[in-house]
Amino acid sequence: MFKKSLLAAALIAAALVSPATAEKKTDFKVAWSIYVGWMPWGYLADSGIMDKWAAKYGINVEIVQINDYIESINQYTAGAFDGVTATNMDTLSIPSGGGVDTTALIVGDYSNGNDAVILKGEGDLTSLRGKPVNLVELSVSHYLLARALDSVGMKESDLGGVINTSDADMIAAYATPDVQAVVTWNPLVSAIMAEPGANKIYDSADIPGEILDIMWVNTATLADNPAFGKALVGAWYEVMGLMAAGDEAALSAMAEASGTDLTGYKAQLASTKMFWTPAEAVAFTASPALKTTMVSVAEFLFDKGILGEGAPSADFVGVAYPDGTTTGDAGNVKMRFDTSYMQMAADGGL
Amino acid sequence: MRFINRRPGLALGVFLAALPFVAVLVAYIIGSQMRLAENPSDKLLPAPATIAQTAERLFTTPDKRSGRILLWHDTAASLIRLALGVGISAVLAVIFGLLIGLQPHMRAAFSGFVSVVSMIPPLAMLPILFIVFGLGETSKVVLIVVGILPFMIRDLSQRVIEIPREMIVKAETLGASSGVIALRVALPQLLPRLIQALRLSLGPAWLFLIAAEAIAADQGLGYRIFLVRRYLAMDVILTYVAWITALAFAMDLMLRWLSRRAFPWSEAAL
Numbered sequence: 001m002f003k004k005s006l007l008a009a010a011l012i013a014a015a016l017v018s019p020a021t022a023e024k025k026t027d028f029k030v031a032w033s034i035y036v037g038w039m040p041w042g043y044l045a046d047s048g049i050m051d052k053w054a055a056k057y058g059i060n061v062e063i064v065q066i067n068d069y070i071e072s073i074n075q076y077t078a079g080a081f082d083g084v085t086a087t088n089m090d091t092l093s094i095p096s097g098g099g100v101d102t103t104a105l106i107v108g109d110y111s112n113g114n115d116a117v118i119l120k121g122e123g124d125l126t127s128l129r130g131k132p133v134n135l136v137e138l139s140v141s142h143y144l145l146a147r148a149l150d151s152v153g154m155k156e157s158d159l160g161g162v163i164n165t166s167d168a169d170m171i172a173a174y175a176t177p178d179v180q181a182v183v184t185w186n187p188l189v190s191a192i193m194a195e196p197g198a199n200k201i202y203d204s205a206d207i208p209g210e211i212l213d214i215m216w217v218n219t220a221t222l223a224d225n226p227a228f229g230k231a232l233v234g235a236w237y238e239v240m241g242l243m244a245a246g247d248e249a250a251l252s253a254m255a256e257a258s259g260t261d262l263t264g265y266k267a268q269l270a271s272t273k274m275f276w277t278p279a280e281a282v283a284f285t286a287s288p289a290l291k292t293t294m295v296s297v298a299e300f301l302f303d304k305g306i307l308g309e310g311a312p313s314a315d316f317v318g319v320a321y322p323d324g325t326t327t328g329d330a331g332n333v334k335m336r337f338d339t340s341y342m343q344m345a346a347d348g349g350l
Numbered sequence: 351m352r353f354i355n356r357r358p359g360l361a362l363g364v365f366l367a368a369l370p371f372v373a374v375l376v377a378y379i380i381g382s383q384m385r386l387a388e389n390p391s392d393k394l395l396p397a398p399a400t401i402a403q404t405a406e407r408l409f410t411t412p413d414k415r416s417g418r419i420l421l422w423h424d425t426a427a428s429l430i431r432l433a434l435g436v437g438i439s440a441v442l443a444v445i446f447g448l449l450i451g452l453q454p455h456m457r458a459a460f461s462g463f464v465s466v467v468s469m470i471p472p473l474a475m476l477p478i479l480f481i482v483f484g485l486g487e488t489s490k491v492v493l494i495v496v497g498i499l500p501f502m503i504r505d506l507s508q509r510v511i512e513i514p515r516e517m518i519v520k521a522e523t524l525g526a527s528s529g530v531i532a533l534r535v536a537l538p539q540l541l542p543r544l545i546q547a548l549r550l551s552l553g554p555a556w557l558f559l560i561a562a563e564a565i566a567a568d569q570g571l572g573y574r575i576f577l578v579r580r581y582l583a584m585d586v587i588l589t590y591v592a593w594i595t596a597l598a599f600a601m602d603l604m605l606r607w608l609s610r611r612a613f614p615w616s617e618a619a620l
Contacts, residue, residue, distance in 0.1 A: 074582050078394045093581045099391025134485075134566065138580045163485070164577055165566040172477035173566055178484045305414070306581045 027060045028228050030083040030215075031076055033069040036186055036268040037109040037213040038085045039254035040239040041065075046253065053235040057227035076100075076216070082228065083217035087140050089297050091216050093306045096317050096334040101219040103336040105229055106236050107281045111211040113271030114186040115144050116203035118193065120179070124201050125152045128181055130160045134173055135183035137164040140211050143300050145183045147210070148202040174198075186268050187260060208273065209284070210293045219336060229341045234350040237278055244276035278345035285339050286322045294319050294335075295327050396585040404585040405592075420574065421593070428571040429597070431487065432559050435494025436548065439555075442495075443502035444544060448532050450503065451510020461507065468500030473561055480566075490562035497558035498551040505550075509543040510536050542616035545609040549602055556598055 032041040044050045045063035054061045064081070066072035076084035077095040083105065086094075095102045119127060125148055135141040142162070149155060156162065165173050170184050174192050182192065192198050204211050215232065222229050242250045248262070255265035275281035284290070295314075301307050302314035318333035320326045322340075326333055344350050358366055382395040396404075408421045449456040450464070472479075472493060479496070483489040513536060521535050563572030571590055578586045609616070 070580055074394075074579070077582055090580075097391075098393040098582055099389045136580075137577055161568055163566055163568045164573060165485075166564060166576075169476060169480065169565050172480045173485055175477075176480050176485050178486055 024224055026058065027062070028082045028221075028225070029062045029064060029080070030217075030232070031064050031066050031072040031081040032085040033066050033072050034258055035069070035085070035213065036114060036258065036265070037111075037272050037274065039258050039265075040108075040236065040243065041085060041215075042257045043250055043254050044235045044239045047239075047250070049238055050231075050235045053231040053238070056234070057231045059225070059227050059231060061228070061231055070094075076218075082221045083215060083232065085213065085215055088212040088214060088294065089140055089143055089301070091214070092294070092297060092317060092319070092335055093138075093301050095216070096319075097301075097307050099334060101334050101336070102216045103219045103222055103338050104214045104285070105217045105222065105338070105341055106215040106233055107212060107275060107285045107337075107342070108215060108236070109213050109272050109274040110209050110284075111140075111185070111204040111213070111271070112208055112273040113203045113205040114189065114268065115140055115184070115211060116189045116193075116200050117145060117148050117181065117183045118174075118189065119181045119199045119201045120174075121197050122199060125149065126154070127201075129154065129158050131180045132160040132163055132178075133181045133183060134163045134165040134170070134179050136167050136170075137162060138304060138306055141183040141185065142304070143297065144202070144204060144207070144211070146300055147207050151202075151206070186271065187258070187264070190264070190267065203271075205271070209289060210296070212293075213272075230344065230350050233278070233341045233345050237345045240274070240276050243274070278342040282322075282339045282342050282346055285337050285342070290337065291319075291321060291325070291327050298328060393582045393584055396588070401585050401588050405589040408586065408589055420569075421590075424569055424571045424574050424590075425593070425597070427569045428559060428563065431490050431562075431570070432494065432555060434491045435559070436498070436551065436555050438491065439495050439499040439502055439551070440544060440548060442499055443506050443547065444537070444540060446503045447506025447510055447540060448536055450507035451513075452528070452532055452536060457507075464500050464503050464507075468504055472496045472558065476565065485566045490559065490567070493562045494555050494558045498555050501554075502547045502551055505547045506540060506543060509540060513539055542609055542613040545605050545613075549605050552598060552601055552605075556594065560594075 030041070032038050034042075041063055042065060050061055050063055066075065069086075070090070072081075072084055073086050073090055073094045075081055076086075077098050077100050079100075084095075085108075088104075091102060091104075117125070117128075117133075128149075133145065135145060145162075146156065149158070165182070167184060167188065170182060170188050171191050173179050174182055174195065184192065189200075189203075193200060215236070217229065217232070239250065243254075251265060252262050255262045258265060258268075260268070275284060298307075298317065298319075299314045302316070307314070307316055315328040316332065317335060318326050318328040318330050320333045320336040322337055378395065379398065382397050385392045385395050386397060408419075410419065412418055413420050446460065446464070450460050451457070475496075476493075479489050479492055483492050518531060518535060521531050526534065559570075560572030560575070563570040564576040567573040571594055575587050575590050
């Protein structure tokens with residue numbers, strides 16, 4: 001009896017432990033979730049473009065859609081995936097803050113209006129004083145709100161409180177009388193703006209280039225398997241080419257997968273600054289503005305206690321940039337911006 | 351001796367009862383150590399010592415920003431919601447259970463309706479609950495009531511129907527009115543059943559409470575768990591889970607004690 005239980009215990013333990021250990025391998029798994037800038041991942045899996053590029057480098061890449069965004073990042077952090085789509089902020093707090101060395105393989109876009117502070121009725125940011133604000137706490141929405149309040153010299157304590165509200169229920173929440181202001185992202189922003197009296201008072205176009213949507217991969221896995229990086233980057237920029245050329249079939253497929261129509265999807269793309277070419281993405285990632293952004297994101301995370309109790313300061317996690325410099329703790333670099341693979345695509349070397 | 355008639359002695363009994371707990375703990379420790387060897391800052395399965403430290407901090411150290419010990423505030427907020435939801439359900443379940451069980455018109459009108467309503471998954475109706483009851487405390491309590499009340503009404507009305515007909519006829523021959531039969535014959539027999547129904551409903555009630563707090567809240571045990579999930583603070587989550595388990599277990603013990611104490615004549619079940 002005791003032996004049996006111990007065996008069961010060992011089996012459970014083994015099931016819990018499957019970190020993506022770095023070694024030469026041929027099968028890779030990448031997770032993504034529904035968001036305007038990540039829809040190409042679904043398309044390149046369905047259209048066979050991913051398989052084509054994977055075959056070119058002699059590997060298999062499985063692209064898995066996860067319905068819950070945070071869960072996809074948690075799964076990646078736990079080691080169930082080799083790569084994941086996430087924002088710069090959530091990556092710093094979850095995998096990098098959790099000691100998983102992570103590299104930005106493809107900087108896909110930044111939010112240029114996709115995230116917004118919406119007030120019910122007339123007013124501006126100062127009208128938020130004393131009002132409760134509904135948002136997904138500790139998310140990029142929370143960061144956007146902090147930046148918005150900064151811009152008018154207010155603090156979170158000037159509000160009537162922030163109420164953590166699930167994004168799945170944000171539209172229903174907005175329709176209730178108690179809710180006076182929300183901070184959320186697309187496609188929810190478009191749906192809420194369609195309600196009478198909805199007033200967008202601040203959006204991510206006011207802080208361009210700070211909310212980045214990126215394909216992240218495990219640094220050690222990438223170092224041991226350059227083919228993995230090359231296949232993902234090659235497939236991605238093939239789809240970017242199709243989208244930039246206005247390929248109706250590709251765009252319609254992505255629109256349908258995100259639960260809207262072609263017009264709706266194009267409207268979401270309009271508030272997203274996509275980097276259509278690898279050259280644009282490389283130029284953006286190599287710009288010094290990125291360092292300022294990451295420092296401000298790290299300070300926000302530290303201020304909210306998201307970097308964890310073990311974090312003595314906002315500089316706890318180091319971030320490395322393409323020019324070889326780092327911000328934060330250079331001895332604890334867990335987040336890397338690497339343009340080398342995007343550069344290969346720009347040079348036509350894939 | 352047949353296999354089904356063999357009984358463990360006292361020592362073996364204690365050992366067998368402890369075995370599954372030990373097995374789970376051992377599995378956790380092995381898993382945690384393997385992951386931590388791979389990555390010392392792994393957050394998924396923190397070491398038991400880390401959890402103990404976190405637990406001590408959560409139970410005793412005030413929050414930096416608000417100066418309050420968040421865990422106690424969360425506990426108070428959640429327990430008030432739970433008590434209101436379960437309390438309202440218990441009162442309504444007794445009233446409707448008696449009406450449906452004793453009065454044929456009521457049974458004709460409501461028993462089918464309650465059976466159908468008890469099959470509706472309440473979580474699928476959330477947007478409607480929000481619009482009708484707002485996002486505040488009311489909707490959280492209502493979600494618990496909607497979640498457990500239909501089941502409790504079905505259970506209690508069935509228990510009333512099961513009261514031997516002879517007992518009710520006897521009361522009638524002694525001149526008891528409908529009201530007296532309800533209060534003096536049916537109700538005393540219903541109360542121990544109510545405690546059992548409450549014990550069975552506590553699990554679902556916690557589930558609905560945590561679901562409600564995950565959706566829109568600014569304090570509560572479920573709120574905190576879903577909030578810290580955003581940065582995978584499993585040490586905090588596991589502390590809260592252990593605390594919730596302890597609270598639920600204590601409530602169950604209290605109800606069992608109450609049942610034995612108040613209704614010693616009713617056969618102890620479960």
